[in-house]
Amino acid sequence: MLHRPDPFNAQCPTRRVLDRIGDKWAVLILILLERETLRFNELRRRIEAISQKMLSQTLKSLERDGLIRREVFATVPVTVEYSLTDLGRTLASTVDTLRLWAEAHIGAVEEAQRRYDRGLPAGEAILPETALR
Amino acid sequence: MLHRPDPFNAQCPTRRVLDRIGDKWAVLILILLERETLRFNELRRRIEAISQKMLSQTLKSLERDGLIRREVFATVPVTVEYSLTDLGRTLASTVDTLRLWAEAHIGAVEEAQRRYDRGLPAGEAILPETALR
DNA sequence: CGGGATCCCGGACGATACTG
DNA sequence: CAGTATCGTCCGGGATCCCG
Numbered sequence: 001m002l003h004r005p006d007p008f009n010a011q012c013p014t015r016r017v018l019d020r021i022g023d024k025w026a027v028l029i030l031i032l033l034e035r036e037t038l039r040f041n042e043l044r045r046r047i048e049a050i051s052q053k054m055l056s057q058t059l060k061s062l063e064r065d066g067l068i069r070r071e072v073f074a075t076v077p078v079t080v081e082y083s084l085t086d087l088g089r090t091l092a093s094t095v096d097t098l099r100l101w102a103e104a105h106i107g108a109v110e111e112a113q114r115r116y117d118r119g120l121p122a123g124e125a126i127l128p129e130t131a132l133r
Numbered sequence: 134m135l136h137r138p139d140p141f142n143a144q145c146p147t148r149r150v151l152d153r154i155g156d157k158w159a160v161l162i163l164i165l166l167e168r169e170t171l172r173f174n175e176l177r178r179r180i181e182a183i184s185q186k187m188l189s190q191t192l193k194s195l196e197r198d199g200l201i202r203r204e205v206f207a208t209v210p211v212t213v214e215y216s217l218t219d220l221g222r223t224l225a226s227t228v229d230t231l232r233l234w235a236e237a238h239i240g241a242v243e244e245a246q247r248r249y250d251r252g253l254p255a256g257e258a259i260l261p262e263t264a265l266r
Numbered sequence: 267c268g269g270g271a272t273c274c275c276g277g278a279c280g281a282t283a284c285t286g
Numbered sequence: 287c288a289g290t291a292t293c294g295t296c297c298g299g300g301a302t303c304c305c306g
Contacts, residue, residue, distance in 0.1 A: 005236045008161060010182040017235040017242060024155040028141060040268050049143040051300055056269060066245025077267040078306080087241050094234050101227050102150040103138045108220055109150060112199025173288050184280055189289060210287040211286080 020065065025050055025058040027095055030084070033068060034092035037083040067091060153198065158183055158191040160228055163217070166201060167225035170216040200224060 005014040020026060028047050032038060038046070044055055059082060062068045067088035073079040084092055138147040153159060161180050165171060171179070177188055192215060195201045200221035206212040217225055 005239060007164070007232055007235065008180055013239050013243060014232070014235040017239055018160060018232065019157045021231055021235070022155045022157040022160060024152045027151060027155060031140070047141055052269075053301090054299065057299090064246055064249040065242050066249075067242075072268095075267090078269090080268060087238060087245070090238070091234055094230050097227050097230070098154055099140055099147070099151065101224055102140065102147040102154070105220060105223070106138060106146045106150055109198050109200075110146060112220070113197055116197040116199075177288095185289075186281090187279070190279095205288095208287090211289090213288060 017065075020061065021091075021095065023058065025054055026062060027098070029055075029058060029062065029082075030067070030088065030092040030095050031099055033082060033084045034089065034096060037081050039082070040080050043082065062088070150198075153194070154224075154228070156191065158187055159195060160231070162188075162191060162195065162215075163200070163221065163225040163228050164232055166215060166217045167222065167229060170214050172215070173213050176215065195221070 006012045007015045007018050009015060025047070028050075029043065032043065032046055040055070040059075043059075044050065044052060047055070059068065059070070063070050066085055069083050069085050069088075071081045071083070073081070139145050140148045140151050142148060158180070161183075162176065165176065165179055173188070173192075176192075177183065177185060180188070192201065192203070196203050199218055202216050202218050202221075204214045204216070206214070
């Protein structure tokens, strides 16, 4: 690579990758598939409130990125299984730490929100004007 | 907590936290602030293509979540500095591993995309019908 | 069952102008 | 400098129908 990746440059490929990770549905799908291979409607049932359109669309782009594998079995009716590729597995484990963070710190976040909504006092100092710069 | 967090439940708070992380701008801001304290327009310049509206909006919700701290200095014109809170720092380091993943695997992702766009051969097996289930 | 195609709405987002 | 306010647009994504 001729120039180092810069996610803050709008054109940089790593920025696009970051944006994809930023997809809320993609994150949930990766976390689920890290645990087990699932079929389309199984994913649909597990991820509450996702529409079939978004599921199908998100699965397709994850497949395009080489993160998940799509296997079609010629049964009637047809069966389609989704699983992580090796590449996808490396990402999924990273993404799962985000889930762990969320579960561990959800309390602190909610408390911060309540304080902020009350009028953001407490914890945040009001700076003296002596601190001019 | 009475019931365990379930990010797949649309109402679960951890799901909302995950969605916030899913915010593309939030991720970039956290990564930048992990490195150093920055002022509003400094952030604006560094994050290419962000509008002042989105920056202001994202900063506000990050502050509300207790992830960043906003400090106003009574200079003329006024100076505002943004920095991570302790809570924000724990998240930022996790998020930064995503950036590292993106930089490390961007090549593999782009190659997968090219293959997919060519007609998704190579690597993906066409299953024999004998594998009926 | 696992989607694709179409229609359509609301909210996200950008551009611009104004202010303390 | 660091925002807020207003407006207008665009498109993400839900709903629905259909098909192999």
